[in-house]
Amino acid sequence: MTKKWQQIITVVKLIPAGKVASYGQVADLAGLPRRARLVSTALKANSNEDVPWHRVVNSQGKISIPISEASHQLQLSLLRSDGVVVNAGRVDLKKYRWQPSLDALLFELTF
DNA sequence: CTACTGACCTAAT
DNA sequence: GATTAGGCCAGTA
Numbered sequence: 001m002t003k004k005w006q007q008i009i010t011v012v013k014l015i016p017a018g019k020v021a022s023y024g025q026v027a028d029l030a031g032l033p034r035r036a037r038l039v040s041t042a043l044k045a046n047s048n049e050d051v052p053w054h055r056v057v058n059s060q061g062k063i064s065i066p067i068s069e070a071s072h073q074l075q076l077s078l079l080r081s082d083g084v085v086v087n088a089g090r091v092d093l094k095k096y097r098w099q100p101s102l103d104a105l106l107f108e109l110t111f
Numbered sequence: 112c113t114a115c116t117g118a119c120c121t122a123a124t
Numbered sequence: 125g126a127t128t129a130g131g132c133c134a135g136t137a
Contacts, residue, residue, distance in 0.1 A: 004134085023119055036119040038134055044118065045135095056118080064118040071118085 004032060005042040007111055012043065014107070015055040017082045019098035020091055022059045029100060031111050040064065047071065054078040061093040 007030040015021050021029075023036040032038060043053040054075040058064045063086075065072040072089075079086050084096055100108075 002134090027119090034120085034132060035134075037117060037132070038119095040118040041135060053118090058118075059120060066118075069118080075118090 004030075004035075004038065005045070007031060008039050008042040009046055009051055010111075011108070012051055012053060012056060014100070014104050015052055015098050017052070017055075018084060018096070020055045020057050020061070020079070020084065020093070020096045021098045022061075022093075023056055023064070024059060025098075026056055029105075029108055031108065055082070055098075057091060060090070061096075062090045 008026060011026050011030045012021075023039040026039045027033065027035040030039075039056065043051070043056060047053050063072060063075050065075055076086055076089070079091065084091055
């Protein structure tokens with residue numbers, strides 16, 4: 001577990017239920033611009049209960065996990081239990097995109 | 112050390 | 125919408 005991963009995980013933990021963020025968005029907030037791919041590897045290594053990894057989708061609002069993976073369905077159901085509407089593996093980003101509050105942004109500065 | 116792999120992103124067809 | 129191409133760069137083998 002590197003420090004970069006910890007920063008990513010920390011940001012993901014800030015995403016409130018009912019909202020989603022994109023990989024790139026998380027990377028930026030974690031102070032790691034252009035590292036969207038690192039977010040995905042960090043998340044897959046930390047798919048446990050205290051990390052709401054399911055609230056992270058790609059820039060199109062779609063679930064990026066391959067259908068072949070069992071966790072694809074898991075993300076789908078977890079999102080729905082959060083109250084997020086998912087159609088064709090996709091959420092409406094205009095509606096559900098997480099907009100970090102000011103205090104959340106200030107918190108990021110402690111990185 | 113080199114080579115390959117992505118749960119990515121953007122822009123251009 | 126869908127697809128392609130290029131860029132990206134930390135992990136992994």
